[in-house]
Amino acid sequence: MDSVLNVDSLTASYRKNKVLNHVNFKVQPGTLTAIVGPNGAGKSTLLKVILELHPRLSGTVSCFGSTYAQVKSRIGYVPQRGTVDWDFPTNALDVVMMGLYGRIGWLKWPKREHRELAMSALEEMGLGSYADRQISQLSGGQQQRVFLARALVQDADLYFLDEPLAGVDAATEKVIMDTLNTLKSKGRTVMVVHHDLQTVEEYFDHVLMLNRTVIAHGATAEVFNQANITRTYGGSLRWMGDRLG
Numbered sequence: 140m141d142s143v144l145n146v147d148s149l150t151a152s153y154r155k156n157k158v159l160n161h162v163n164f165k166v167q168p169g170t171l172t173a174i175v176g177p178n179g180a181g182k183s184t185l186l187k188v189i190l191e192l193h194p195r196l197s198g199t200v201s202c203f204g205s206t207y208a209q210v211k212s213r214i215g216y217v218p219q220r221g222t223v224d225w226d227f228p229t230n231a232l233d234v235v236m237m238g239l240y241g242r243i244g245w246l247k248w249p250k251r252e253h254r255e256l257a258m259s260a261l262e263e264m265g266l267g268s269y270a271d272r273q274i275s276q277l278s279g280g281q282q283q284r285v286f287l288a289r290a291l292v293q294d295a296d297l298y299f300l301d302e303p304l305a306g307v308d309a310a311t312e313k314v315i316m317d318t319l320n321t322l323k324s325k326g327r328t329v330m331v332v333h334h335d336l337q338t339v340e341e342y343f344d345h346v347l348m349l350n351r352t353v354i355a356h357g358a359t360a361e362v363f364n365q366a367n368i369t370r371t372y373g374g375s376l377r378w379m380g381d382r383l384g
């Protein structure tokens with residue numbers, strides 16, 4: 140089967156600090172992958188390099204057999220909440236509409252059908268009554284759902300989400316995971332930076348274990364084991380041993 144994403148010998152740095160070193164992996168369509176690794180492992184940087192928001196030093200990234208620039212309308216991104224300027228004066232509905240600009244075209248006015256699409260995505264996220272609310276006046280979990288709604292209306296084939304479950308309550312976590320599973324059931328491919336090792340097996344069918352390079356990658360049932368967790372995190376996670384044997 141052709142891979143949706145092929146990362147080959149990818150190396151990236153911030154000035155002289157090499158953050159990603161010969162990262163190699165391929166992702167198959169219709170998979171839901173957790174990207175896990177300790178703080179500073181390069182998870183967010185990996186997404187930024189794939190999305191051409193940060194340059195690579197060497198290596199290649201191909202999405203659907205093409206460069207990112209050629210297929211970017213097929214790719215959705217939900218950034219880490221902390222990296223977004225929530226004081227930007229815009230309301231929830233307008234943020235969701237941004238996901239439609241690929242279809243509407245920049246500098247063109249959205250039509251009623253676009254507004255309805257954005258509205259129904261907000262409703263799907265349980266935020267129908269918040270459409271006019273300034274994004275700075277939403278809770279963290281609501282902001283996260285607004286960004287997920289924006290990604291949904293984009294109707295992409297490949298999604299990257301950077302810690303969408305960080306700091307959200309159980310109800311929002313369920314809404315987000317249900318949404319990601321729906322995308323997967325439609326054959327979309329989803330990659331999620333994730334920190335809670337306790338839920339990796341329950342939520343994700345694949346896992347990419349990263350610590351500046353790929354420590355392990357594959358089906359969760361095959362690679363998410365104590366040996367690989369220790370290799371990824373060092374000896375600092377001994378408490379997981381009881382669970383994973």
Ligand SMILES: Nc1ncnc2c1ncn2[C@@H]1O[C@H](COP(=O)(O)OP(=O)(O)OP(=O)(O)O)[C@@H](O)[C@H]1O
Nearest residue numbers: 153154156158176177178179180181182183184185
């Ligand atoms: N803009 C930047 N300028 C300089 N160094 C950076 C920058 N962004 C990240 N780094 C460094 O690159 C390394 C990898 O950071 P990155 O944010 O990719 O890690 P991460 O795995 O996503 O971490 P976390 O789990 O803490 O979010 C870290 O050492 C970090 O300090």
